[in-house]
Amino acid sequence: MKPAIGDYIDGLRAMLPLLPGAVPFGMIAGAVAAEAKFGAAAGIGQSVLIYAGASQLAATQLVAEAAPALIIVLTGLVINLRFAMYSASLAPHFAGLTLRRRALLAYLMTDQSYALTVSRYGADGTADAATKARFYLGGGIAMWIVWLGATAAGFMLGSRVPPSWSLDFFVPLSFLALLVPGIRDRATATAAATGAIIAVVATSLAFNLGLFVAAACGIAAGYLAETWCKKKEDAR
C-alpha cells in the first residue's frame, strides 16, 4: 500500500499546472482592494475569510462604488452559489470523514480543487474517502498558500499605482478570462448573453439590483435554452 503522504503529493502535482493561473487573479484582488482604500488587514484578510476570487473582486468593486452593504454581501454570495453545486457533487466522495475534516475540505473548496478531484475520482469507485481527501488537500493547501501570497503581493504593489492606470479594469478582464472558456454550448452562451444585456438595460435600477435581475434572467434563459435544445434533439 502507498503511504498516505503519497496522496498529498499526487494532489499537489495535479494542482501545479493550475497554480500560475491563480497568481494574476490574486494579485488583482489585492491591488483593487488597495485602490478601494481597504487597509492591509482587510485587503489580505478577505482572502482568508472569503477565499473566493470572483466574489472578492465583485465585492471590492461594489465597496469602491459605495453600494449598500447588504447588496455587496448578496452579490458576493450569488457568485459563490456554484460552491453549493460542487458541494453536492463532492459530498458522496467525502462521506464518513469526521466533521472537522469535512469542514476543512469545504473551506478549501475552489473551482480547481473541485474539478481535479471529480475528474480523478468521478469514475473510480475503489478509492476510499480518506485517500480522496488527502489528494484534494494536497492541491487545495497549495492553492490557498498561492492565493494568499498573490493577494498580499498585489496589495503592496496596488497601493503604489496611480489611478490613471485604470487598474479597476482588471476586474471585468479577469471575469472575461473566467467566463469565456466556460461557454461550452448554446445554453451557457444564451445565459451569458441574456445576463449581459439585461444587466445593461437594468443599470438604472437602484442598489445594484440590476445584477440580480440580470443573473436570474440569465439562469432562466440558459435553463430554457437547454430544455429546448434537448427537446429538439429528442424529436430527431
Added chain:
Amino acid sequence: MSTAALWLTIVAIGIGTFVLRFSFIGLSGRMALPVAMTRALRFVPAAVLSAIILPAALRMPGGGIDPSLDNPRLIACLVAAGIAWMTKSVLATLAVGMGTLWLLQALL
C-alpha cells in the same frame, strides 16, 4: 464605508460562502440536490459574470453608460474576449485587454 462596516461585510460574505461550500459535504451525502436545481446552478457563473462584465465595460469614468465604439473600455473588452476565446489563457487576456485600454487612452 467605515472600517467596521467593511469588516462586517467581509465576514458576512465569508460565513455565507463557507455555508455554501459546507452545505452538502456537511450533510455527508444524506441529501442530494434536486435535478432541476443542479441544472439551473450550471448557468450561475455565465449569467453572473457576464452581468458584471458588460456594464463595467460600458461604464464611463464619470458615471453613466456609453454603448458606442468610441468607448475605449468596450473596445478593450471585445479584444480581450477574442483573446480569451482563442488562447483560453488568463495572462494573455489580462495583458492584451489592459494593453489595448492603455493604448486607446493614450491615443484618444
